[in-house]
Amino acid sequence: MSAPVSERPPRRAAQETGVATDSPPPLPSADRSFFGHPRGLPTVFFTEMWERFSYYGLRPLLILFMSAALADGGFGFERSQASAIVGIYAACVYLASLPGGWVADRLLGLRRAIMLGAVLITCGHLSIGLSGFAVSKVPFFLGLVLIVLGTGLLKPNISAIVGDLYPEGGARRDAGFSIFYMGINLGAFFGQIVTGALGEKVGWHWGFGAAGVGMLAGLLTFAARQRSTLGNLGTEPSRHPDPVIDARQKSRGRMILFGGLGVLALVFALAATGAVTIDAQAIGRSMTYVLVGLAVVYFAGIYATGNLSSDEKKRIAVIFVLFVFASAFWGAFEQAPTSLNLFAKDFTNRTFFGWEVPALWFQSINSLFIIIFAPVFAAVWVGMAKRGMELSSPSKFTLGLLLAAAGFAIMIPAANMIVASGGTLKVSAWWLTISYLLQTLGELSLSPVGLSSMTKLSPRKYVGQMMGIWFLAASVGNLIAGLVGGSVDPEKLEQTPVLFTGTTIALLASAAVLGALIIPIRRMMANVGDVKA
Structure with a gap:
């Protein structure tokens, strides 16, 4: 999927920092009890799987629900507003990974951050699910805020745990991240x-509830397995060698954290009461x-x-150049x-x-193609490198x-056919399927x-x-x-081909500009170690 996996360098286990703990001893780096991988890998694998089940299960449902008419159980929002809300929500999820990683590093430790994040996400889904029984939209948007905060705590830090399972690095670590992905x-x-x-078939809030059940399963999985499979990994935040300075830094960190949460709560309260539009x-x-x-x-x-x-x-x-064009890609994808x-x-x-497939099922095509083609792309890149034909990163x-x-x-032609029919034609599902295939190959x-x-x-x-910059591009x-x-x-039928045409032109223009920069970038990086630019 489009969500990039965050990877941070392995940190020392708690006992190596001299911090006393009642947890089991840390796992040895040579642990291969799970098909050659550490036994903690299934713990983070299933926790992340259920978290992504909830996130991707909820996100595409949002625009359909918010733009649905009141008579159909939705909010009746203009599509432009509903789409913008989905964009802001997804953008904030990625942005929250930055302070989420900082909170884990400085205040909570990876494991407590992951647990708290899972609890917040579960509560967020519960709030959204129960919003169907409320007379206001406040529980719905409160749920989105809780999910953003929880994902910020869980997403980057569970990826960091994966890295910590492989302190030796190397190919086994790469394979571990591939399994995690x-x-x-x-x-x-x-x-x-x-x-x-x-x-789509039973009721909006049944879909929301199912996403919440998925996150609850992830929370229970991590809570039940973390102690026996992860040892001391991620139990303590980083500490300054000087206890006085460490206490001062943590006090300052808590002030910043609670101050930021206070501002967020104030803004939410003003919006919820109608004081701010x-x-x-x-x-x-x-x-x-x-x-x-x-x-x-x-x-x-x-x-x-x-x-x-x-x-x-x-x-x-070079990183700045890649940031610019990654932003352009994600803007389309x-x-x-x-x-x-x-x-x-x-x-x-x-x-x-005779049965109408839910629209959201088309969202799963990308994931299916990723599962099928990710090993193929990995093999192709390795094969090209062995033959001296490796493509550079800009390429x-x-x-x-x-x-x-x-x-x-x-x-574009599919959209034009719809416009020509006055909106009466419904095109074949193959148009979207092929589009998702090509976009998935682009993502890979x-x-x-x-x-x-x-x-x-x-x-x-x-x-x-x-790594934070990569999240910022997304x-x-x-x-x-x-x-x-x-x-x-x-x-507004005429808007659809205009949108697809504009997106295509923007992507082609971006590709042309970046393609023109490939040779200058290679020259720029000619003396930079063994980095393949």
Whole structure:
């Protein structure tokens, strides 16, 4: 899926820092009791699988529910507003990973952060599920806020636990992350199948409830297995050697954390009481400008004052280029839960043998293709490298942009056929299926490569921050996708081909610009160690 896996360098176990604990001894790095992998891998695999089941099961259901008429049990929102809300929600999920990792590092430790995150997500789904019995929208949006906070605590830190299971690094660690990534896509695939069937065929809140049950299963899995399978890993936050300084840092951290939560609670209360009017489109646009501005300022600052060598500055410049084009890719790709989801609902013939397939089932196509083609791409990249034909990171990014452009280009004639029919035609499901196939191939060309490039190109002291930049690119992309994704509307047919055409042109232009930069980037990186740019 589009959610990149966060990986942080392994940290020392608690007993190595001299912290007393009653937990079982840490697992030896040579543990191979689970088919050659540590026995803690199934714990994090299934926890993450169920968390992704809940996240991807809920996200595409949101726009269908919010844009549904009041008579159909929805909120009756304009599609542009509903799509913008989905974009803001997804963007905030990625952004929350940054403070979530910081809270785990400084205050809670990985394990407590994961547990608290799972509890918050479960409560969030419960709030959304129960909102069907409320006379206001407050429980629904409170649930989204809780899910954002919980995902920020769980998502980056459970990925860090995976890294900690393999302190020796190497190929076994890469294989462990590949297995973990498979859990993400299994959860995403089945989550959308289950919530789509229940949400669209039985009732919206049944779908929401199913997503919540999935997260509860993840919470119970982690709670039951963590002690016996993870040993001391992630039980303690990092500590400063000087106890006085450590206490001061933690006190300051708590003040910042509770201050931020207080501001969030105040804003939510003002919006809930109607004291402040929320315009999702305006907020989404403002957030996009702010996040892009922050990225530019950050890169300029680190370039000017980061005490970097000449080679490190070149690497930072390459990371900035990849950040820009990753944002463009995600801005198109993340239209899956908005524009393409609406296209499946309104304009796609979903009837098979007399039964109408839920629109959300089309969201699972990407996960299925990832499961099928991820091993193929890994083998292709390795094979090309052995033959001296390895593509550089910008080349793979360019390929990803071109494949995504092809995925949207194929939707243009389908949209034009619908416009020509006056909205009476419903096109074959193959249009969306082929589009998702091409976009998935683009994702496999770009997403894992981008994650790897962040770790390879980053100066060692900035690796964690560069991983945050990768999350920021996904966040910006989700905002862009949310802002444009509501243009698919049966009452405004002409908007649909315009959207798909504009997205295709933007992707092709991005690919052309990046393609033109491949050779200059290679020259720039010619003297930078063994990094393949």
